[in-house]
Amino acid sequence: MAADASRTGGPDVGILITIRSLLPNLAPVERRVAQAVLDDPGGVAWRSISEFASSCGTSPTSVIRFCRAVGLRGYPELRLALAGAVAADDATAVVAASSDIDPDDDPVTITKKIAYADAAAVTETASRLDVAVLVTVVDALVDASRIDIYGVGASGFVAGDLGMKLQRIARPAQAWPDPHMAISSASLRGPGDVAIGLSHTGTTVDTIEALAEARAHGATTVAITNFPWSPITEVADHVLLTAARETVFRSGAMTSRIAQLTVVDCLFATLAQRDRPRTMDALERTFTAAQAKRVRRTRHPRPPG
Numbered sequence: 001m002a003a004d005a006s007r008t009g010g011p012d013v014g015i016l017i018t019i020r021s022l023l024p025n026l027a028p029v030e031r032r033v034a035q036a037v038l039d040d041p042g043g044v045a046w047r048s049i050s051e052f053a054s055s056c057g058t059s060p061t062s063v064i065r066f067c068r069a070v071g072l073r074g075y076p077e078l079r080l081a082l083a084g085a086v087a088a089d090d091a092t093a094v095v096a097a098s099s100d101i102d103p104d105d106d107p108v109t110i111t112k113k114i115a116y117a118d119a120a121a122v123t124e125t126a127s128r129l130d131v132a133v134l135v136t137v138v139d140a141l142v143d144a145s146r147i148d149i150y151g152v153g154a155s156g157f158v159a160g161d162l163g164m165k166l167q168r169i170a171r172p173a174q175a176w177p178d179p180h181m182a183i184s185s186a187s188l189r190g191p192g193d194v195a196i197g198l199s200h201t202g203t204t205v206d207t208i209e210a211l212a213e214a215r216a217h218g219a220t221t222v223a224i225t226n227f228p229w230s231p232i233t234e235v236a237d238h239v240l241l242t243a244a245r246e247t248v249f250r251s252g253a254m255t256s257r258i259a260q261l262t263v264v265d266c267l268f269a270t271l272a273q274r275d276r277p278r279t280m281d282a283l284e285r286t287f288t289a290a291q292a293k294r295v296r297r298t299r300h301p302r303p304p305g
Contacts, residue, residue: 015070017128019038021226022034024230030066033062118258121258124243126266133239134267137267140222142275145192146172148194148219149163155200155257158257186213186219191219193218195210195220196221196222197222197235200225202223211235222240223235226242240267243259
């Protein structure tokens with residue numbers, strides 16, 4: 001199956017980002033080839049197809065099938081893309097970002113790996129984000145009579161952040177982290193409403209079911225996920241992709257939330273700019289109301305002791 005450019009972010013997206021996003025849905029042999037590419041992109045760029053296939057324990061034909069599965073015409077195009085990826089980034093950083101945190105890593109190494117992965121989540125998500133889809137989603141949000149936001153676990157925190165942001169600019173939004181409340185609310189959605197589901201893996205049953213329920217009643221549905229072939233995309237009218245570099249050792253790590261928050265901020269800022277006077281008025285009013293909840297000091301506190 002060839003990669004769908006509309007779901008992977010298009011031909012300009014980095015090849016390593018594309019491979020990582022498609023990894024869970026590849027056939028077992030293709031997944032083994034993909035992992036070899038992610039483990040040593042620079043090395044693969046200089047190997048012949050026979051050498052590379054042999055190192056993966058497979059055939060050149062399987063390597064070619066992998067290339068086509070990630071949207072490339074063949075192995076020469078893969079080598080060129082990998083050479084470009086390594087040239088555009090420090091080779092050591094590329095490999096480090098694709099690897100897990102090792103049990104014997106010291107605190108300095110752990111800090112560097114996390115910082116690199118988190119920074120990359122922002123920049124790579126921004127480069128992967130389909131602006132045309134983003135604008136289409138914003139168009140729907142502008143006219144929405146109701147906005148439901150679904151997410152559980154780590155994605156639930158991001159759903160709450162988006163709900164809070166939309167409420168601050170007077171948009172009729174509500175985040176539903178509880179699956180029972182989410183499905184109940186989804187059953188009341190209809191044409192003119194928008195339902196947004198956040199799931200890093202795209203396989204969270206509760207979020208998928210809520211999004212499907214809202215769609216069944218005519219609501220416009222949006223999925224924010226890291227994987228373009230994941231189940232949640234099947235119940236979404238529009239898909240916004242993140243590019244988080246998570247590994248098994250860091251499952252559910254901050255990286256995925258940072259990537260999702262990047263998309264959320266892009267949605268919020270683009271929507272807010274559509275009607276700037278309304279936005280500024282709402283922000284000023286909510287800021288003033290919140291200020292009344294702050295502690296007011298009349299004098300500097302005395303130092304202890």
